[in-house]
Amino acid sequence: MTKTAWHSIPPAALVCAAAPAFFVLGWTWAGWLLLAAGVVAAALVERGGPRTVTVSVGHRPDWAVGERRSPSLTRDLALIAIGMLIVHAISLEAQLDDLSMLRFTLALGGAVLVPYLLSRFVMRDRAISFPWRTRRRWARWQWVWLVGVLVLGWLILPYYFISSGVYRNWPVVDSPELIARLFVGVGAVGIWDELFFICTVFALLRRHMPAWSANVLQMVVFVSFLWELGYRAWGPVLTIPFALLQGWIFLRTHSLAYVVTVHLLFDAVVFAVLVHAHNPGLLPFFLV
Numbered sequence: 001m002t003k004t005a006w007h008s009i010p011p012a013a014l015v016c017a018a019a020p021a022f023f024v025l026g027w028t029w030a031g032w033l034l035l036a037a038g039v040v041a042a043a044l045v046e047r048g049g050p051r052t053v054t055v056s057v058g059h060r061p062d063w064a065v066g067e068r069r070s071p072s073l074t075r076d077l078a079l080i081a082i083g084m085l086i087v088h089a090i091s092l093e094a095q096l097d098d099l100s101m102l103r104f105t106l107a108l109g110g111a112v113l114v115p116y117l118l119s120r121f122v123m124r125d126r127a128i129s130f131p132w133r134t135r136r137r138w139a140r141w142q143w144v145w146l147v148g149v150l151v152l153g154w155l156i157l158p159y160y161f162i163s164s165g166v167y168r169n170w171p172v173v174d175s176p177e178l179i180a181r182l183f184v185g186v187g188a189v190g191i192w193d194e195l196f197f198i199c200t201v202f203a204l205l206r207r208h209m210p211a212w213s214a215n216v217l218q219m220v221v222f223v224s225f226l227w228e229l230g231y232r233a234w235g236p237v238l239t240i241p242f243a244l245l246q247g248w249i250f251l252r253t254h255s256l257a258y259v260v261t262v263h264l265l266f267d268a269v270v271f272a273v274l275v276h277a278h279n280p281g282l283l284p285f286f287l288v
Helices: 003-025 028-046 073-088 098-122 140-164 176-206 211-229 236-253 256-278
Strands: 052-057 060-069
Touching: 003 028, 003 073, 003 211, 028 073, 073 098, 073 176, 073 211, 098 176, 140 236, 140 256, 176 211, 176 236, 176 256, 211 236, 236 256
Parallel strands: none
Antiparallel strands: 052 060
């Protein structure tokens, strides 16, 4: 790991540590302090550093062919901070009324859209992108993993939600309209997770540090958000490996379409389990 990468990790860790402060502990003041400390630390790390890097021929490092602007850690961490602050502006308690769903749409949508627009049109770079199609066919292991997600979800999720009682963190769905609203809400949040945690947080962090450290830090933000959303009790035992796997899969495939598909299959089981937990006997294919 380069010296620059080592110096990038502490400021990024401070910014990402704001997520558990906001979403797990509920310490708003601590979250603000951590965000500010991380961005200021990044500015200090970058102070006096080169604003451009030399581009050279691969086999001839001494043969310079031009320069390109170095990615700014301060700007990228500020974008992550802005996204987290927008999400934190609302309560993440799951509700299915019109106002709550509108609030979620505006806040979560803004957390993705605002950093993207700032990066693209104000900072004039393409740090955030959404690579939906890779023009490559999915490999066999990708198809196998899709089946694996369904099987593992069917085996594990009913026991987790029902034995821990965390299904009560979601509203009772006892009518066709509420079930339909839950289906839309669970799916929409699942798509948003990949747009924000992978295509925004993970992508911005990867510009400054090795993939493994960026993946661990995005996992901290991902799991903290899911905690406030309702995945509590021993939920992190499930959400930590899921978040890390999603980051690793994105590194392997570079396909937003694939990680979204994985997430939606997982969330389809979550939706079914929530309906089953609130309406015992309605879906008789679960073991619990």
